[in-house]
Amino acid sequence: MDATQNLSLMPLISGASLPVQLVMGLLLMVSLLSWWFIFLKMFAIRQAKSQSDVFEEAFWGHPDLARLYKDFLDEREAAGSLERIFAAGYSEFVKLKKKSDMDNAAVMDGARRAMRATYQREMDDLESHLSFLATVGSVSPYVGLLGTVWGIMNAFRGLSNVGQATLAHVAPGIAEALIATAMGLFAAIPAVVAYNRYATDTSRLSSRFESFMEEFSNVLQRQP
Amino acid sequence: MSAAVSSEPYKLSAGALALLVHGAFFLLLYVSFSWQMKPPQGMVVDIWESLPAEFDVQAPVTAPAPIEKPEPAKPPRVEAAPALPPRADIDLKDKKKKLKAESTAEQRLAEKKAEQAERRMEEVERQAQARSQARQKEQAEAAAAAGRVVDEYIAKIAAKVRRFIVLPPGVSPQIRAEFNVTLLPGGEVLNASLAKSSGNEAYDAAVERAILKAQPLPLPPAEKNMFNRFRDLRLKFSPAESGQ
Missing domain, CATH: 1.10.287 (Helix Hairpins)
Structure with missing residues (x-):
């Protein structure tokens, strides 16, 4: 090793040993994926919120359930989670009501179950990929650290062949190894922040859905 | 299922944004590393008597x-x-x-x-x-x-x-140490032996350490074929020249 080494970024990455490069590649992929999910979730949660707002306003504004259900059937594509929960409950309620032998409690139970099932599905969709973000946030620093430790081991192994050890002999190896840690942290920090943010958002949405389900059950119960 | 369908249109834009974030990050890294690329070049001035x-x-x-x-x-x-x-x-x-x-x-x-x-x-x-x-x-x-x-x-x-000479304290500036230095083609010092002591052992030792520490010593480029004239050198050092 030569003291006047090129310490810019690209030579450091291309000059790293194979395991370190593998770790870097893995981290880059993970980081790309996690950022993709971050943006995907951001858009999805924002959309779910705005759709819920719009539907709640429509629902409490003029509670003509049959018309709301007809609107949903007309624009199935644009429907939000809350609207789907409402539609599942209402359609089940209407179907059960048609059977004259059912008593009111059984009808309510059926509508409730239908809403709960849809609610579970919606929450599952909203929470999808969040576990990936959590995993990236907790694991990728360790993966980066593994690459760094490997790189530093190599750097010190190379040092053993040199009689007079100077900082210039180890510095490039350590610098290239530390890039792995930097990449791990770069992948982990946004993932952790995004996970916490989105976990709060989805739990708030979930409580909003649940309270809507309770209120809607009451509305259904008042139906003749 | 249904929410995944609703987030479908965002897949592409989300991917593009993710790539953008990485591009920006790497650009930042690259630029900041490039700044460091300009090495702190110490100016070397040789004073010729x-x-x-x-x-x-x-x-x-x-x-x-x-x-x-x-x-x-x-x-x-x-x-x-x-x-x-x-x-x-x-x-x-x-x-x-x-x-x-x-x-x-x-x-x-x-x-x-x-x-x-x-x-x-x-x-x-x-x-x-x-x-x-x-x-x-x-x-x-x-x-x-x-x-x-x-x-x-x-x-x-x-x-x-x-x-590289670290002057020991209390050295008279008039003394002069002479060293026979044998060089290798890369500028490494094969051997540095005291030819004529300055009379101050500490100064002799400091010079010897400095010779070893200064490797690789500057040599003319290999294409000049002048290494033979540098194989064995006799170097003289005096504290007066160190300018310290």
Whole structure:
């Protein structure tokens, strides 16, 4: 090793040993994926919120359930989670009501179950990929650290062949190894922040859905 | 299922944004690393006590003047040759003084020839002299240039070593330590032995440490084939030169 080494970024990455490069590649992929999910979730949660707002306003504004259900059937594509929960409950309620032998409690139970099932599905969709973000946030620093430790081991192994050890002999190896840690942290920090943010958002949405389900059950119960 | 469908249109834009974030991050990293690329170049100034062989080299450059002299000597010889035949013709026409004339003509011819021969000899001699002078001059110049490079690099070596000398306290500036240094082609020091002690053991040891620490020592580029002149060096160090 030569003291006047090129310490810019690209030579450091291309000059790293194979395991370190593998770790870097893995981290880059993970980081790309996690950022993709971050943006995907951001858009999805924002959309779910705005759709819920719009539907709640429509629902409490003029509670003509049959018309709301007809609107949903007309624009199935644009429907939000809350609207789907409402539609599942209402359609089940209407179907059960048609059977004259059912008593009111059984009808309510059926509508409730239908809403709960849809609610579970919606929450599952909203929470999808969040576990990936959590995993990236907790694991990728360790993966980066593994690459760094490997790189530093190599750097010190190379040092053993040199009689007079100077900082210039180890510095490039350590610098290239530390890039792995930097990449791990770069992948982990946004993932952790995004996970916490989105976990709060989805739990708030979930409580909003649940309270809507309770209120809607009451509305259904008042139906003749 | 349904939410995944609703987030479908965002897949592409989300991916593009993710790539954008990474691109920005790598650009930032790259730029910041590039800033560090400009190394903190320490300026190295070598102070020369006496100018290197430059003046010795310039002296032979003025030498060409004597070489040009033989050239003006040519025209007289060329004029002399055509001057001969008309005179001989005149002598032949005059029958009375035929013999005398012949003898004088022969004499003159002989004289002329001798003169010519002498001039030619002189000419040849001068040319040979000029040639050898030119060759000598070239050699001297090459030697001076090589000497200059050797001097320059020895001074560089000494300057680099001097930078690494840590002066022990209480060293008299007048002392002088001499070291025999054996170098390897890469500039590594194979051996550095004290040739003449300065009388101060601490200073000797400091210089020896500095020689080892200063590796690789600066050497002229390999294509100059001058390493043989650096294989064994005798370097002199004095605390007065360290400027500390």
